[in-house]
Amino acid sequence: MSDGATKTRRERVGTPRRESRTRRRLRPGPSSGFAMLPWLLLGLGSFSNLAQGETPNPWFGAIGLLVFNSLYINVVFRAFHPSARHSRGTWFALAGMALTTFGLGGAYGGSWLLFFPLFGLACGTVLRGRYLALVGAPLAIVVAVVAAVHDGWGAVTIAYGTVISMLVTAAILALSETVVELRSTRQELARAAVEEERLRFSRDLHDLLGHTLSVIVVKSEAARRLAPRDMDAALEQITDIESVGRQALTEIREAVTGYRDASLATELDRARSALTAAGIEPVVRQSGPPPGPRTEALLGWVVREAVTNAVRHSGATRCEITVDGAPERVRLVIADDGRGVRSGPADDVDAGTGSGTGYRGTGLTGLTERLAVAGGSLEAGPAGSAGRGFRVTAVLPVDPTADARPTATASPTESERPA
DSSP, X not given: OOHHHHHHHHHHHHHHHHHHHHHHHHOOSOOSGGGGGGGGGGGHHHHHHHHTTOSSSHHHHHHHHHHHHHHHHHHHHHTTSHHHHXXXXXXXXXXXXXXXXXXXXXXXXXXGGGHHHHHHHHHHHHOOTXXXXXXXXXXXXXXXXXXXXXXXXXXHHHHHHHHHHHHHHHHHHHHHHHHHHHHHHHHHHHHHHHHHHHHHHHHHHHHHHHHHHHHHHHHHHHHHHHTTTOHHHHHHHHHHHHHHHHHHHHHHHHHHHTOOOOOHHHHHHHHHHHHHHTTOEEEEEEESSOOXXXXXXXXXXXXXXXXXXIIIIIOOSEEEEEEEEOSSEEEEEEEEOSOOSOOOOGGGOOSSOOTTSSSOOHHHHHHHHHHHHTTOEEEEEESSTTSOSEEEXXXXXXXXXXXXXXXGGOSOOOOOOOO
């Protein structure tokens, strides 16, 4: 194995370990079972009794002490791993601790009763929610009865310490786990925001370049056809190509910063120019009050995408664009008389193909998602019953921040301006 492959393997193995160590450092409160080990010092009194020979049946006490400590260490370390905490092994260990604790406390009393708070602490590392109530109340009662036999009224302190140690430990660890989950959720939200921004940029770039390149190709073809017989007209087309290219550079910069709002009027003018250059007669009708800025920007994207598809794929001779404004919604319809929806090879699908192909491209799909987020809808399909032509219909609610323009022209007016 090469040195590079060995290094890559080490990096892959080391990365999860580093991430695990980072999570432990960022975790508030106890980070592992080591934080629970000092509480075992409560059992020093019992160990001292064994060492001094003050405990009857010392072998029974020694074995019980060893079993309790082993089970305690096992439980508190497993409690910091969610999969291990809810496993059967953990529950069996808790059950063994319960038997050992009640056996030692009931047999010896005195300092051996301090194993009850230790058992409560172990329960607090594992139990959460309603399980605390189901276990805590019966445990406190049984501990009080067992301790009362040996210590009288001192049983209140033992029972209280057992319940408090369990509840406080569970609360601290639950709070720690909640903080970890919140941090993880914040990281997920940050990643989602980055993905959303990438998606926005890719859609904007697709729509911008798809339309711009289509116009450049159409005008280049027009200049090539006109050059042999009318050089002035060909130069005019070349000038338009330069203008379109410069405008595309500006729009791409604006798309990167996220501040591009396509004006509907500007897009309609560009649509007329692109359709005319492609030999398609444009007809634009507008009625009703002007839409708000957000609605206008979304409709501008629809015009751009639909006209690009018509220029590239429809083979149409006429394209009608109708903007119908109303007090509550704005309706945009773009229809051509081209070949309509037909099946074709997958190679024909590109840059949001909608018209003249049997596939729904990424452009119209992205616009459908955008309009749905804004409370609108987008439909695309054949324009006639015979399958001829293609129609794109967009419906959007009126933007509440509509432009405060004079209302003298608010009454519906319609103008047809064929180029």
